[in-house]
Amino acid sequence: MHKLRVTYVAGVVPGKWIDRFTERYPQIELSVQRLDEGDPLAALASDDADVVFVRFATGENPRDDTRHVIPLYAETEVVCAAKDHDIEYLDQSVSAAELAEFEHLDLADYPVAVGGVAMAMEVVSSGGFVARMPMSLARLHARKDVIYREVHDGEPTQIGVAWLKDTEKSEMIDEFIGVVRGRSANSSRQGSVRAKQQQGSAKTKRATQTGSGKSGKAKPQGKAKPRKRR
Template structure:
């Protein structure tokens, strides 16, 4: 059975794309998991994933070893405890105001000590605030924690990345096409291109064979005409010998 391995960064929700892929390719095993810890791009370099949904700031992580297609942008929010000063802002807080709050660093909360879930507990205590992409705030939402957009904050980009060197990319191209919104009948889908190319090869072969048959038939007709001419002692279709022969 063919297998496609997909990892995704915390907060990314690729479920709808995976469901569509499974509908189109029910016989392909789709292995998918959320990567909460470590550098997700390392999975590609170590051949532990065929593609990853990566989150990044600034320049694209695309390089000679991997392709990256940007998909969408995430806004930054600040998470704080209820009754924190941040709660008095309706929807957003200026970045300079947020900078004045005691900040929590996610690097201090790796997965082995509980990760983002434990960090949110600290936020709920009122000790510090946490700045994260909106999708992460939604994923780890708590009743005792509020979130507000950061005006002038740093947005993050979510993209899909895959190795530049792969022996077989057909299934991956199908998945990427689904992520980019291509329909099952899109001419840009690998399966559709392969079908069209196969149909073209069949059609070209049929045309070539028909041409050979036509040429063979014309050749046979020409040979028959020459044979008929020789048997008549004259030109094809002119029985009786040379034209203009006088009677004696």
């Protein structure tokens, strides 16, 4: 069985794409892994993944000569704070200026080894600090004692899907990217559909050529009957 390895950053919810792909291509085995720390693009370079879902700053697409990166959707930035913190009583959307007076945590100071984002949220719940992050991460690590508000002039991020340009699994990857981008099973942009269409066209062409090459003998015409004289 063919195998496709997919890695995604925390906050991405690839379940619908995985289910749709598995249903459409049961002959391909999918290996799916969430990456809570590190650069998923490094997994491509080291051949530890065939397709990765990556997070990057808006306007800073990491595509280059070796890989494709297609933006999928934007993520809103939020600020997380303890319940009953002053931020809870601000509007549903706050500005970066309003947040300047509060002590901020840096998520980079919370690697997986010390608990990652979950540990950062626990510190936030104590009330002494706030933390800014993509909304998807805030939802993933949601706590009853932590609230979040959208930062309307914050730094939005993008989620994109990336894969190498030169790979032996190009056909499988093309099918997976098609599912992620919402192509139907019969879309002519899918490689498998194009292949079937080309095969069908070739068969039709051969059948047409074979039919036009048949020869047949002309039917003999009967002799004209002599006209009777009156």
